[in-house]
Amino acid sequence: MGLTDTTFTTWAGDERCRPARIVRARTVDDVRDAVRAAARDGLTVKAVGSGHSFTPAAMTDGVLVDIAALDRVLDVDREAGLVRVEAGITIHALADALAGHGLAFENLGDIDRQTIAGATATGTHGTGGALRNISSQIVAVDLVDGHGDLVRLDATTDPDGLRAARVSVGALGIVVAVTLRCVPAYVLRGVDTTAPLDEVLDAVDERVAAHRHFELYAFPHARRALTRTNDVVDEPATPPGRVARFLRQGLLETYALRGLSAAGRAVPPAIPTLNRTVVRLAGTTVRTDRSDRIFASPRHVRFMEMEYALPRAATVPAVREILATIDRHGYAVNFPIEVRFVAGDDALLSPAHGRDTGYVAVHAYHGMEWRPYFRAVEAIADAHGGRPHWGKRHFQTAGSLAGRYPEWDRFQAVRSRLDPEGRFANAYTTQTLGPVRDTARVGIAGAAGSA
Numbered sequence: 001m002g003l004t005d006t007t008f009t010t011w012a013g014d015e016r017c018r019p020a021r022i023v024r025a026r027t028v029d030d031v032r033d034a035v036r037a038a039a040r041d042g043l044t045v046k047a048v049g050s051g052h053s054f055t056p057a058a059m060t061d062g063v064l065v066d067i068a069a070l071d072r073v074l075d076v077d078r079e080a081g082l083v084r085v086e087a088g089i090t091i092h093a094l095a096d097a098l099a100g101h102g103l104a105f106e107n108l109g110d111i112d113r114q115t116i117a118g119a120t121a122t123g124t125h126g127t128g129g130a131l132r133n134i135s136s137q138i139v140a141v142d143l144v145d146g147h148g149d150l151v152r153l154d155a156t157t158d159p160d161g162l163r164a165a166r167v168s169v170g171a172l173g174i175v176v177a178v179t180l181r182c183v184p185a186y187v188l189r190g191v192d193t194t195a196p197l198d199e200v201l202d203a204v205d206e207r208v209a210a211h212r213h214f215e216l217y218a219f220p221h222a223r224r225a226l227t228r229t230n231d232v233v234d235e236p237a238t239p240p241g242r243v244a245r246f247l248r249q250g251l252l253e254t255y256a257l258r259g260l261s262a263a264g265r266a267v268p269p270a271i272p273t274l275n276r277t278v279v280r281l282a283g284t285t286v287r288t289d290r291s292d293r294i295f296a297s298p299r300h301v302r303f304m305e306m307e308y309a310l311p312r313a314a315t316v317p318a319v320r321e322i323l324a325t326i327d328r329h330g331y332a333v334n335f336p337i338e339v340r341f342v343a344g345d346d347a348l349l350s351p352a353h354g355r356d357t358g359y360v361a362v363h364a365y366h367g368m369e370w371r372p373y374f375r376a377v378e379a380i381a382d383a384h385g386g387r388p389h390w391g392k393r394h395f396q397t398a399g400s401l402a403g404r405y406p407e408w409d410r411f412q413a414v415r416s417r418l419d420p421e422g423r424f425a426n427a428y429t430t431q432t433l434g435p436v437r438d439t440a441r442v443g444i445a446g447a448a449g450s451a
């Protein structure tokens with residue numbers, strides 16, 4: 001996995017490219033030079049983050065720009081909670097730096113290895129019915145556009161540009177810095193436990209409302225769910241010692257889950273029994289720690305994932321339909337269905353755009369056939385007006401997606417303005433966003449600049 005001198009491979013390992021050249025940018029001028037040189041040579045350009053997308057979002061046969069060295073915290077305004085950082089910083093490093101200033105992310109997903117630019121480009125999110133996805137914290141974006149120019153997009157200079165760049169799918173330019181609105185640091189108590197699945201699904205709204213963060217994992221064949229709640233406490237963090245951490249994450253996740261997943265791959269008929277075993281092993285755990293350390297945990301078990309953003313009210317019906325489909329078709333599914341909740345936001349291509357959302361994610365263990373199962377899940381999501389996570393597997397095209405985003409044309413207008421020649425296109429953007437369109441034909445007021 002990762003970037004070598006000649007190739008780039010995703011975390012899941014099944015998407016790989018061999019770019020015409022790889023530029024390891026150390027400065028903003030390096031990024032601008034890379035874009036201008038690509039234009040001279042008639043090549044496309046892609047920035048890459050940590051390669052944690054399952055989709056080929058960061059693949060290119062043109063110029064791949066690695067901005068891992070652009071990882072500094074540039075400015076911190078503790079009082080206002082505003083923090084400006086270079087775009088290649090990882091969420092892990094940034095969360096650490098924020099803690100040093102008494103600040104934190106409002107919410108995070110379940111890993112922290114992504115870069116801030118990569119995570120927000122695909123609409124990465126955590127869970128929390130009143131909280132929006134990570135990109136909603138962005139109040140300004142500095143980006144190198146298709147002309148090789150450095151532009152600043154914020155609510156004053158370019159409100160449409162900002163709403164487009166928060167979730168850009170990498171199609172607008174190379175983000176070199178972002179300004180985030182952060183919150184005062186907080187400690188979370190996280191409780192994982194299990195309960196009968198129907199009991200959890202029947203009372204989802206109450207559970208979402210009762211906790212700052214609530215999510216559930218529905219285990220196919222087991223009729224039980226694992227629930228995870230995280231709530232703010234006014235107590236000091238009590239991080240687990242190394243032995244406890246190893247027992248919890250090392251022993252359970254690395255050995256038990258990997259072993260059970262591998263056993264399921266080898267003997268699919270054993271999966272229902274194995275799933276029931278996993279739920280039994282899970283038990284109840286309680287942790288109290290710094291917020292980012294509660295959100296994120298290491299992932300040692302490789303998998304493939306699809307995730308759909310559904311209107312909140314459609315979430316539980318969709319989960320029940322997926323479980324019924326698994327039973328009906330006899331799919332060998334040894335990963336739980338993960339269900340999370342976020343508030344709606346206004347990023348033009350956010351999967352949670354304009355509506356409170358339930359995210360439903362399905363997984364397949366590395367090396368197991370995932371397509372028939374994922375296609376069946378996608379059909380269910382389609383029927384509920386679902387929008388795919390831009391970084392996770394799906395089979396959609398621009399034709400099937402455009403109607404699901406009320407401000408699709410507005411995004412395309414910003415794209416035409418910032419990248420008129422399609423310099424930042426790749427096969428994935430062509431499939432999911434279509435070619436760059438002529439702004440005049442798109443016909444959006446203010447398309448040439450909202451300043």
Ligand SMILES: Cc1cc2nc3c(=O)[nH]c(=O)nc-3n(C[C@H](O)[C@H](O)[C@H](O)COP(=O)(O)OP(=O)(O)OC[C@H]3O[C@@H](n4cnc5c(N)ncnc54)[C@H](O)[C@@H]3O)c2cc1C
Binds near residue numbers: 057108174175
């Ligand atoms: C184990 C695992 C757990 C995950 N957990 C979650 C989760 O809890 N919640 C969730 O929502 N998602 C989750 N994801 C998905 C992941 O957060 C997204 O796919 C995210 O985009 C990956 O970030 P990255 O830095 O690896 O970016 P990459 O995958 O490298 O790139 C993603 C996109 O961003 C673009 N990009 C990267 N850098 C720039 C830049 N500087 N300027 C412009 N465009 C850029 C790329 O071209 C590409 O289009 C998970 C993925 C994995 C593998």
